[in-house]
Amino acid sequence: MPRPAAAPRSAEEAAPPAATPTRSSSPARSAGVETTPAKDAAPGLRPATRRQWIAAGVLVALAVVGAATILVAIARWFVGLEPIAAFVEQYHGTAPLPEGAPVGIPPWLSWSHFANALLIVLIIRSGLQVRAERKPEAYWTSKRTGTKASLTVWLHTSLDVLWVLNGVVFVVLLIATGQWMRIVPTTWEVVPHAISAGLQYATLDWPIEDGWVAYNALQQLAYFATVFIAAPLAIITGVRMSGWWPKGNERLDRAYPIAWARAVHFPVMLYFVVFIVTHVLLVLTTGALRNLNHMYAARDADDWIGFLWFAGSLLVIAGAWIAARPALLVPIAQRFGAVSSR
Template identity: 65%
Template sequence: MAASAAPVESVGAPPAVPTPSAAAAGGPASATAPASSTESAEPAATVSAPSSRPPSESGLARYRPLTLRQWVGASVVGVLAIIGAATIVVQLTRWFLGLEAMQDFLATYPGETPLPEGAPVGLPAWLGWQHFFNVFLIVLIIRSGLQVRTERRPPAYWTPRWSRGGQGRISLTLWFHQSLDVLWLVNGVVFVVLLFATGQWMRVVPISWEIIPNAVSAALQYLSLDWPLEDGWVNYNSLQVLAYFATIFIAAPLAAITGVRMSGLWPKGATRLNRVYPVEWARAVHFPVMLYFVGFIVVHIALVLLTGALRNLNHMYAAQDADGWLGFWIFVASLVVIAGAWIAARPTVLAPIAGVLGRVGR
């Protein structure tokens, strides 16, 4: 915004008298001198101060610090840089794996550890349904969690029906986030119970220290773009096992424990408990765990599509070891449902639902 115009005085000339508009604009106060009757009041010449807004190039609109053309150029350069860096990593990994010592390492540790006797073969239908429910909920949890962090003025507030004096009042967005958390926890408990009841835990829980070098072997094979031989219908490779174990038994409990600490379910008057487990610790862990889930989902989807999409999707959604299109279309239908829920998750839809369990208002 341009600064207020300031009068320019010439040496020996009487100071200019400030106009009401200049004074109202907050310009600097000028000394005044009475004008003689023989002198005509000539207005002083003024010079506009330079604008503090950075000029746009050729009148192009700016988006934050850059113009649209500059953003496109920066994006192209960034993509090319990523492709170049990835190419270098792939070539270096292939050279490294071509060494005699690494060939012996790959022969000893092919990237997969054998399952214990009695391990189930195949993926049951309940696992496919659990997979869909988990993806459905975690996507909405991430969306609502980001909204809670960036929201400045909530569209509405929710108060429990049993509350007195407005206690427990939270934003409608936070109510939606916490409600999804509860459903996700219930789904997770059912998943873990079925996992151990059916023996499927043997496929995602490390049972030998050999899984570490095998996971390193699998990671190097992925980096070389020479995918490790795998058959997810029978056994996951060691890197997959570690990733699934970390997600199910480490990241998910951390998300639950830290989420409960920051929610209204946590007892406010438990002084000793609050001292042992400060809310600052929960906040410091909760957001990085969310970033882990985002990264896991991105890498997981990329590898599913790049390492045999039709067969992998049949494993995950159709409970069959085949190369048909059934799993693909179930996957597409699930994306439609998730997209519909994403669009529908707005205050006009959430408020009536929240009103069943509490009071919604401003």
């Protein structure tokens, strides 16, 4: 009489033996990781074609234009209401300045404005490169401290130093010459005037502009926030994330966590991008020649001199953008440290 087969001791013994991987098996399958055949992938995950990207871009542009048209129509209806119209008439958009506030823009401010534009564009570019960097092309090691970082991080940090120096000179001269009164609110009337200016912008009926004498209240608040809030935030968060932060100080690290700095630094960069785009758009649509003369030629005129300076500054910025490549950066970086491929 044949003996009955013994019952399996576990579920693993009951299962049929796994097939031995062959040389043609994929690494993932050989490691025991389940893989999904390509034919089972969802069609929606396929990369979009160029035609689809173009179509999506057109749809987004049409949606933006449509939404803007609706918002302008709503704003004009709103401003047409009697109480709102009276409010806009009472608060025309420009808050009064303190007595003795300077008139006009000095040449040093124009030059500082150009230097700031050049540096902030390169800082934003290098900052995005740092975020996307996975395998740096080169590394830089400080001769003084031995700190090692990628060449992109070195460029970003070096540009930050120049930007901070330019900002310090700008703020010192701003205070010394009284130009601070043009961008620092000194009365609460700036709030209703800023609301009025915003409503006028929304209706495309621009507020009366005379930037040579005074900025409107919305401009004043934007410039104040950029110079005295956004810029300091960018600096203190950037220092926390840089190699200059003291290492090994647990108490200091707990008081100022790097996670907080990272959470703030990137949104501040986005603020600068939005500010720059909006600033340039309004400069070009609210009297381009006069505005460019104010900003780049330090003169109150409607001729093309300021535009020529502006065009020249764009060429310089474009040239610096192209030149910011490892092949051209290495000789400069080697003056301050050692450059290596690892």
